[in-house]
Amino acid sequence: MSPAVAVLRRELRSYFVTPVAYVFLVIFLVLSGILTFYVGDFYDRGIADLQPFFVMHPWLYLILVPAVSMRLWAEEAKSGTQELLLTLPINLWQAMLGKFLAAWIFVGLALLLTFPVWITVNYLGSPDNGIIIAGYIGSWLMAGAFLAIGACLSTVTSSQVVAFILTAVVCVLLILAGQSQVLDFFQGALPRRLVNGVAHLSMLRHYEAIARGVLDVRDLLYFVLTIAAWLTAGVLVLDMKRSH
Amino acid sequence: MIETDKLTKRYGHLTAVDALSIYAEPGQVLGLLGPNGAGKTTAMRMIAGFLAPTSGTARVCGHDVIKEPLKARRALGYLPEGAPSYGEMTVREFLVFIMRMRGLRSDVGRRRFDDVVSHLQLEEALGVSVDTLSKGLRRRVGLAQAILHDPPVLMLDEPTDGLDPNQKHAVRRLIDTMARERTILISTHLLEEVHALCNRVVIIAGGQLRADATPAELEARSRYHGAVSFSAQGSGISQEMLGRLPQVAGIEVDPLDGRITVFPKPGERILEPVETLLRQQGLEISEIQLERGRLDEVFRQITLGAETETQA
Numbered sequence: 001m002s003p004a005v006a007v008l009r010r011e012l013r014s015y016f017v018t019p020v021a022y023v024f025l026v027i028f029l030v031l032s033g034i035l036t037f038y039v040g041d042f043y044d045r046g047i048a049d050l051q052p053f054f055v056m057h058p059w060l061y062l063i064l065v066p067a068v069s070m071r072l073w074a075e076e077a078k079s080g081t082q083e084l085l086l087t088l089p090i091n092l093w094q095a096m097l098g099k100f101l102a103a104w105i106f107v108g109l110a111l112l113l114t115f116p117v118w119i120t121v122n123y124l125g126s127p128d129n130g131i132i133i134a135g136y137i138g139s140w141l142m143a144g145a146f147l148a149i150g151a152c153l154s155t156v157t158s159s160q161v162v163a164f165i166l167t168a169v170v171c172v173l174l175i176l177a178g179q180s181q182v183l184d185f186f187q188g189a190l191p192r193r194l195v196n197g198v199a200h201l202s203m204l205r206h207y208e209a210i211a212r213g214v215l216d217v218r219d220l221l222y223f224v225l226t227i228a229a230w231l232t233a234g235v236l237v238l239d240m241k242r243s244h
Numbered sequence: 245m246i247e248t249d250k251l252t253k254r255y256g257h258l259t260a261v262d263a264l265s266i267y268a269e270p271g272q273v274l275g276l277l278g279p280n281g282a283g284k285t286t287a288m289r290m291i292a293g294f295l296a297p298t299s300g301t302a303r304v305c306g307h308d309v310i311k312e313p314l315k316a317r318r319a320l321g322y323l324p325e326g327a328p329s330y331g332e333m334t335v336r337e338f339l340v341f342i343m344r345m346r347g348l349r350s351d352v353g354r355r356r357f358d359d360v361v362s363h364l365q366l367e368e369a370l371g372v373s374v375d376t377l378s379k380g381l382r383r384r385v386g387l388a389q390a391i392l393h394d395p396p397v398l399m400l401d402e403p404t405d406g407l408d409p410n411q412k413h414a415v416r417r418l419i420d421t422m423a424r425e426r427t428i429l430i431s432t433h434l435l436e437e438v439h440a441l442c443n444r445v446v447i448i449a450g451g452q453l454r455a456d457a458t459p460a461e462l463e464a465r466s467r468y469h470g471a472v473s474f475s476a477q478g479s480g481i482s483q484e485m486l487g488r489l490p491q492v493a494g495i496e497v498d499p500l501d502g503r504i505t506v507f508p509k510p511g512e513r514i515l516e517p518v519e520t521l522l523r524q525q526g527l528e529i530s531e532i533q534l535e536r537g538r539l540d541e542v543f544r545q546i547t548l549g550a551e552t553e554t555q556a
Contacts, residue, residue: 006344010330017332080328084389087292087324088345089317243296244255 003090007098008105011072015106028064028110032056036117048125053117054135054211058175058204061146066167068107069150070160072099073238077158086242092235100151100231107143111136131213138210141223142203146171148227152234155241171203178202245269246291246397246429250300253286253451260286262451263300268444270396273423275442276431279547283451284431285325288401291429292322304397318346321395325402327386331375335366335385338374339392346393360388363418380411387415391422398422400430404437416440435539449547463537465545472518473505474532485525489517505535 015021032053036042040052076082085095121127150167157163176182177198186195199205203226206219246268253261261283268274276284289295291302293313302309307316329338339361343353361367364384369377374385383403390398403419404412419428419441430441438445438459445462447455455462463469483495483504491512496505508514515534522529 003345003347006341009344010333010341013337014330014332079331080324080326081330083289083292083294083324084328087294087317087320087322088342089314089347090345091314242294243298 002094003088004094004098004101007085007090007095008102011099011102012105015068015102021106024064024067025110025113028060029113031060031064032114033117035060048121048127050117050121050127050132050135051211053114054139055208057139058142058207061143062168062171062175065107065143065146066150066164066171068103069147069167070154070163072103072151073154073234074158074160074163077155078160086238092238096151096231096235096238100148100227103147103151104140104144107147108140111140111143128213131211134213134215135211137215138207138219141210141220142207145174145203145223145226145230148230148234149174152230152237155234155237174201174203176202178205245305245427246274246302246399248287248291248300248302251287251290251297251302252299253283253290253295254298259451261290261297261448264448264451264453265300266446266453266456268427268429270425270427271423272444273419273428273430273442275438275445276429276448277435277438277445277543278431278433278448278454280433282448282547284448285401286451287448288322288399288429288431289324291399292320292324293317294324318393319395319397321390321393321398323386323390323400323403326405327383329374329382329385329389332373334371334373335377336370338385339388342389342392348393356392356394360392364388379406380408383407383411383415387418396426398426398428400428402431402433404432404434435543438539447543447546454546454549459539460536462539462542466535466537466539466542467507468505468535468541469537470513471505471507471535472515472532473503473535474518474522474529475501475503476522476527476529485521486518489514489521491517 035056036053153166154163250263304316305319493509
């Protein structure tokens, strides 16, 4: 078995031996429910789709994803197991990928457990299930991007709290980058192309495009590249720390 | 085989390891000795591939740790300082994880697993989570992890640190039995360990190599090497007589228990003349001893010498 798979299995298991995983799952499911039904006006809209459900996900992830990713490297640095892990025959990429995938699978599981919402909407009406599937894919990709950011920032510190805060800050910036208020603010000060560039960086814009049911290659590519870029950055940080 | 070639690690202005070149071959237990902060752990971390050297390199079984890191690590079993392991896993899970990381096939792996577990007497701890283990057991789990893949080279950073005397003894016996076909590098600041385990010693201080010798050679450097010490009654007179012996360089009396140590001139053997003299004097000797040399004294001499040098 590849050492990356060994790391993945160990990480995934470690989520479930502590109560953290269950607490996370419960909070995720409860919050996604509350936000959908109360804040998102699920019933009053009178439309059988999961738009109110998916719209809330970026904000939900903002709090919950850093909580999952903060421990990935910070904990190992703190407890000294990083020295054990990185002197085993594994390269940094395999270790990073194993950890990231474990976290991504875990969040994917949380996402899958929201299936009662999907059942509900199918019971109440006849939604376009293709759009819903696209929404789930988009949501999972966005979670992956957040996790990659978290995995990277978890390498820079041995404090999980610091890793959490850094990740949340970067994620909120990436969400807000596409909001019209933010763009308007920059409109006067920056050249138009730069403002457009900032807008393209926004998680929200690409996520919403996918969640509307439009699976554009560019939006998919955005998430894949974001994940790859942040994981690469994380590996570089680890490598830099090695040579100090 | 472990070989370092001008291995150097700098942190800004601080040089933690300074052009360290050491060599250890199969069958050898090389002790890396030095005061705390001498650079032992940093040197080991570079050999293990956890830290990248600023310059120089190291080879494990001929594999360069920079150019062929994975091959070097496969040949190496490493117990990091403090024997870190994943606290939330049980001992069994932890060792299985290491087996997977090492890519041990299940049939070979199972046999090694059983071997190592019985060797280190971990049977009863297998189902217990690492967090709840005692310090001694945790150290043994760390050792198990290091030898699971039957590596030709073993590197142990302070393997007996924090263990009680019985546990120390057990760990030393284990290292001893493993030493025959393997290359073993252990770091320690315990001098007793050198006697008990090592057939060669490298002393470093301030990141630099200060001595590379066998324990016996080091002892020979001691002022006490070849000295004769004894306890006797009414030895006040004999001191003067002893001082007149042509082979004797000096005499010291322990102010606490009155034990007398007689130092030889270089190259002289003084046990016999001293004994004869004492007998002639008709002194009642309760005990007499030929000293091999004191490692702690040599250690101090070598490492403190280094410090004053760097200060100057």
